[in-house]
Amino acid sequence: MRILSTRAQAFTAALLLSTASTAYAQEAPAAAVDAADAAAFDEAGGIVVTARNREEDINDVPIPITVLSGDTVAQQRVFTIADLTQRAPGLTATTPNARRTGVSLRGIGKTSGNDNMEAAVGTIVDDVFLGHVGMTYQDFTDLQQVEILRGPQGTLLGKNTSLGVIKYTTKAPTFDPEGTLELEKGFTRKAFKARGSYSAGIVEDLLAFRASFFLDKQDGDILNVNPARGGRWHERNRWGGRVQLLFKPADNFSVKINADSAETNENSNTKPWIVDPAKLDDGSVRGTTFSTRLARSYFGGYTPIIGSTTTIDMDQAEPLITRNSGVSLVADWDAGPVQIKSISAYRKLHFDAKNDSEQTRFAIARGGTLVDSEQLSQELRVSGDLTDALHIQAGLYLFKIDTETTSRNLFGRDAGAFYATNGQYNTLNTATNLPFLRASLENVFSTTYQNPVSKSQAVFAQGDWKLTERLAVTGGLRYTWEQKDSITTRGATFIDGRALVSAGNATADAIRSAQLGAAYTDVLGTPIRDGSFSWLINPSYKLADDVLLYASASGGGKSGAVAFLNDGTRANVLPERTTDFELGVKGAFFDNVLQLNVNLYHTKVRDYQNVTSFADAASPTGFSSRLGNVPALRARGVEVDGHLRVSDALSFNFGGAYNDAIYTDWSTATCPRNVPSSTPVCNNTGKQIVGAPKWNVILGFNYDQPIGDSGFTLRLFANDTWRSSHNLEQLLSPYGFQKGYHLTDAGIGVSKELNGVETEFSIVAKNLFDTQYTTSVNDFSNTAPVGYDGVGPRRYVGALLRVKY
Template structure:
C-alpha cells in the first residue's frame, strides 16, 4: 500500500502544479530555444558558489539531467559519471567506495568510509545507497583526494556531494515522468515547485523505482520509494531559511552473487602443490551454466554445485543457502539558515538522520548474513565567510554525534559469527581557509582543520564452529551425516533450530554460558552417535562456542591542512598547484585479538589546469597528482586470533599513487557536442602485509600444511613444528592497489537536429576500464580483464521542452563487468557484476 501511495503522490504532485500553472501561463509567449556553446556549471565544492572552471580543485560533476540519461538512480552507479570512482556492493545495504585505490570494499555499523558522503550539505556517517539522495537532483560532485580542511572527517579518498534542486521563489512549475523497460522495469517520478506568496516556496518530489532481478535467481532487483519535501522562506532582505525532509525505502531481494568455482585443499605430498598460483590449493571451476554472469547462487544448477562442496571444519555438504531480502528505510530532516551580516555571510546547517536496516544476503558466499542495524546521527555545521581587504576567508565549526545499535549474524555453514553492538562516535572540528589575492590574477590559499574524534563500543560476539572429529588417512574428513548450522539472527535462534537429540552430552541452547572467559571456547559433542564407525567412535562432531566482549573507548585528534597557489593565465585559463592531507580515524573490530585498528593518513600533491578556448567552445582540464598513503585501513574477511572467521579492519601498509587526469568538452557546432576523459593511474603498494593464524593442527600437521588462500607471498612463522601459536605472514607488497585500473577512459557524443517545432537529440557514451584487482586476496580470479561498455539514447522533445520521449539502451553489448570478487564459505569464489543490457522508454512532461 505504501508503494501505491508513493506512486500516486508522485503523479498528484505534478498534476496539481500543472493545473494551476495552466491558468497562469496560457497567454505567455513561447520560449525561444538557444544553443550555447558549453554550459557553465555552478558548484559548491569549496563551500562557496563558483563555476566549475573557477574551482581550483580536482572534481567531477554531473548534472541531474546527465545522471538521468546515464541511468544513475542510486550510489551504486556513480562510477558512470566519475572515472576515478569505483563503487562495490557485495550484499546488504553497505556499498564500498574507492577513489584511485583509496577506499573500502564495504562499510558496516562500526567502520568508517574513506570517501565522505554528503547529502545536501550534511555529512552521512553510514553511506548507504538511499534513493532519496538521488531524487530531483541538481548535480553530484565527486571530489578527488583528501579533503582535510572544508570536509575533514574521514575523507582520505575524497568526497561525494549529492545536491538536490532547491525551491524557487515565485515560480510555479512541475514535472512528471514514466520510465518502462526490460526486466519489468517501472520508474515513476514527480516534482512540483509551488510558491506561497512572494517570499515562501515549497518543492515536493517523489519516486517509485522497481525492476526484476538482473540475476536469473531473482537477485539484483530493485523495489524503492523516495520522497523529499523542502520549504524555503525569505526572512527579510538579508536572510533566508530552508527546511528539508526526506524518506526512502529499499525493499525486494537486494544484491546477489554468482559462483565461479572453489579452491580445494591439496595435501603436502601432492606433487607441484607449492607451484600453483595459490600454493596448496587447486581451483575447481564451476560448470559454465553456474559461472555464467548474472546467474546467481540460488539458481538450481548453482545450488546443486554448492551441494558437492564440503569444506572445513565440519566437512558436511553446503546445503541451504538462505534467500536474501531487503527491508531498509532512511529518514532525514535538516535546515539551512543563510544570513547576510553585512561584510560576512553566515550559514548554519543542523541535521538529523536515521537509518533502519533489516536485510539478509549471501555475499561473500555465505549461507546467510543478516544485518539489523539502527543508526541515528545529529550534526551541526556553522560557517562564516567574507572578505577583508585582499583576503577572502571562511571559518567554521562542525559537530557530529552518531549512535549505531546493531544485531548481526554471519553464517558460513560450519561457522557462525553472532554479535550485538552499541557503537557511538562524537566528533568536533574547527576549520578555516583564507585566500590572499596578491593580484587580480594570482592567489595564495591556506587552510587548517582541527578534528577531535572520540568513540566507544559495547559489544558482545560469539564465534561458533562445528568441527568434524574424523581423522582419516589418505582422504579428507567426511561428516556428511552432521547437519550444518541453521541460519539465525542470534546464537539462541540458531541453537533452538538444532534437534536436541544431536547433542548426546549437553544441549548448548541451555548449557552455553555467555559469561564465560573471553576467547575460551565451550565445547559440546554434536551429531549422531557412531557406534560402529572405525575411524571415529562417538558423536560425529563438536560445536565450539567462543564468547568475546568488547568494551572500549578511544579517540583521535589531528590537524590537517591545505596550501595552494592559483594563477589566472587569462580569464579563461586557470593554473593551480596544491598540497592537502587528510586522515581517517581508527576504530574497533568485533574480532578476538584484533579489537582495534589505527588511523590512516594521506598526503596529496596536485598540479592542475582548467581551460576554455574559442569563445567557450572547447574545454580542456588537466590534473596531475601524487599521493602518499600510509597506515591504510582495509576491511575484509579473515580469521581472529583464535582462528575463527571474522570480518575486521586492519592496517595493511602504505602505497604510492600517481597519475594524470584529462577531461575535455568540444562544441563542434551549435548542435554537436563531444566530451571525454582519460585517467592514467599508477597505484602500487609499497608495503602491504598482515598476519594470519595458522589453522592446521600443530600436534599432527607439519609446517606449511594449511596455507592461506592467497596469491600473495605467505611465509610460515613458527618457533618449531609443534609451535601452538604458529601463523603466516602474508605480504602483498609491490602489487597493484585494489580497484585502481591503470587506464580509465570515457567518450561521449551528443547530436541535436532541429525539426521545426521539435528537437531530436541523440547521445552515445562509451567507457573503458583497464584490467584491475577487485578482490582482497589477490587470487588469479580477482584480477579481471579490461571492459568496454556503450550506452545510447534518442530523445524527441518539443522546442519549448515541455515534453520529451527518450529511448535508451545501456550496456549495448551486454558486457559482463565484474565489480567485486570474494572468497567465502568452503573457499567458494563468487563475483558480483554490474547490470547487463537494459533498455526502455522514458516519457517526461514539465511545465
C-alpha cells in the same frame, strides 16, 4: 567473462575517432561537465560550482573537480553511485548492498562491510555529510548538479575526508510553479520507473515548497531455479521522496527545511559461485571444500551451481531491506560584511539482511546483519571579504553517529551434515546417529552485537588571498577532536528445544562448538580520544582570463577505530594519514568551444585502514575477517576531463585517468587462500592496489538538433567507459582478476515545447552491449567457492516519457 561484443568494439572505435581531435595527448581532470545543460552555466557561459561553499566559475577554483548537471543526470539516468562512476575518471564503487557499499577515488578509499570504519571518500547531500556508507545506497533524483572533488577536503566541507568528496545538490524550492514527470517502461525485462517533482509558492515571495518522488521497479538479471523461491533475483524495487519548505522573510535571510525518505526491498542478496578450486598452488589437494561437503551421501547427489552469473538455486534468503531518512534545517543570513550559514541535520539508516549463506536448496544456514544507525550534525559557517583581496570562511562542526549492528546466523536441519568434518560426518551418518547429526545445529541462532559510537568536534578556517590580479593563494586549517567507543557481545541460543536432543553426544557438540566459537558478554573496547589536523596550501595563477594554473599540497586523514577480533579480543585500528600533491591546469579555450582540465597528482597514505582476512585455525572456514592497517601505499597519475562544443547541436565529452597505485609497504600481508598454509605471509609491496584499474577512459557525445520547422528536436547521447584489468579480491588472489571491459549507455529521443510545456519521448539503454563484469570478488574458503559479490547489471532498454514545465 565476456568483455565486448563486435558491435561494441565498432561503436567504441567510432567514438574514439570522433573525439580524437580533442582527446589527443591530454591527461587528467580538474573539472568537467556536459555542456548540453545550460542550467550549469553562468551568463558568460562558464560552469558554476559550489565546491568552496559559494558560487564560482569552475575555472576560478584551484581544485580538481568533475561536474554533472541536473539535466545530464536526468537524461542519461545517472541516479546511483554506481552510475556516477561511468562519468567521473578515477571514481570506482562496489554496491552489492548498502552495508557493503565501497567508494574510492584513484583506487583508494573503499569501505566494505564494517560499521566501525569511516569512509575516506565522503558523500555530502545538500550540505549534510552522510556518516555511514549505507546512506548512499539509494537513487538520487531531482538534482541541480553533482560535483566530485578529489583530494583531502577537510578544511572546508563537512566532516574531514582524506581522499575526496561527492557533493550532491538537489533543486531548491521556487516561487514560480515548475514541475516534471517521468514515466519509464522496460523492454528488455519487466520494469516500471517513475520520477516527478513540483515546486511553487505558498505565500508570494515568502513561503515556497518543492516535493519530489521516485519509483524504481525492475526484474532481476539472475534466475533462481529453486521451485520454492523461484523467479528473477538481483532486482530493483525501491522508492522514495523529498519535501522542502523555503521561508524567505527578507532578501538577505532564508530558512529551508529539507526532509527525505527512501526504501529498498529487493531480492538482491546474491553472489554467484564462480569456481571451487580442488588444489592449492603447490598441487596439494584442498581436502574438505564446499563441493566435497555437498557431495556427501546425505545430500543425495546434489550438484550445486558453480560457474554461472545468471542462475542460482537457493531457498532461504529473504528480501534485503534498506531505509534511509533524514531532515535538515538550513538558515542563511547575509549580514552585509559577513554571511552566516547554519546547517542542523538528523539522519537514520536501517539495514536488514537475511541471506542464504551457502546458496543451495538445503536448509543449512541463513546469515545477515541488522544495522540501525543514527547521526546528528551541526555546522556553523561564517564567510566574508575581510578586504578586497582576502576572502575568509571559518566554522564549527559537531557530529555524532551511533550504530547498532547485529550479525546473525540461523542454522537449519541440514547444517550439521554440511559443516561437520569428514570424521564427524562419518561418525554420525548412520541410522542410529543421524538424529544427532541434524540436531547438532538445527535451530541454533548465533549473534555478534557491536555498538560503535563516534563523536567529533571541529573548527576550521580557509582563506583565499588575491596577491595580484592573476596570482592567488588559498590556505586552510582544521582541527578535529574525536571520541570513539564500542561494546560487543557474542552468544547463541536454541530457537526451540529440538537441538537439545544432541546434548551429551560429543561429536554433535563438537560440530556446534566449531560453528559458534567462544561466547563473550559486553566487552568494552579500548576507547579513542584523539585530535588531528588537516591542512591545505593551494597557490594558483591566471595564465589568461579563462585559464588557471594551480598547485596544492594538503594533508588529512581518518581517526582510528575501536575494533575487536572474532573472539572478542580488543584490536583497535590506527589512524589513517593522507598527504596529497596536485598540479593542474584548467580553462576555456576558443570562446568556450573547448573546456579542458588536466591534473597531475601524487597521494600517499600511511596506515591505510582496510578490511582484510587472516588465517584462523579456530574459524570454521579457516579464515577470519578484521579491520586493520596496511602500512603504506601511494597513487600517482594523470587525469583529464574535457568538453568540446562542435556546434550548437553537437558536443563531445571526454575524460580519462592513468593511475599508478601501489602498496609501498605491505610486506607482511596475509596470503590469499590459493597459497599453502606453510607460507605464513606474502609480500604485496609494489603490487597494484585492490580495485584500482591502471587505465580509465570515458568518451561520449550529446546531440540536440531541431527537425526543420516542425518544432520537434532530435536528441541523441552516448557515453562509453573503459577500465583496464584489475584485481578485486582483498588479498590479491589470482581468482580476483576482472578483465578490462567497456560499459556503454545511449539514448535517442524527440522533444517538443508547446505553451511552455516540454514533452520528450526517448529510448534509453544502460549497458547497451550487455557486458558481463563484477565489481567485487570474495575468495574461496572451506565452506564457499569464489563468489562474485558485485555482479554488474546486464543490458536494460526502456522507453521514457518526460514532461517538464
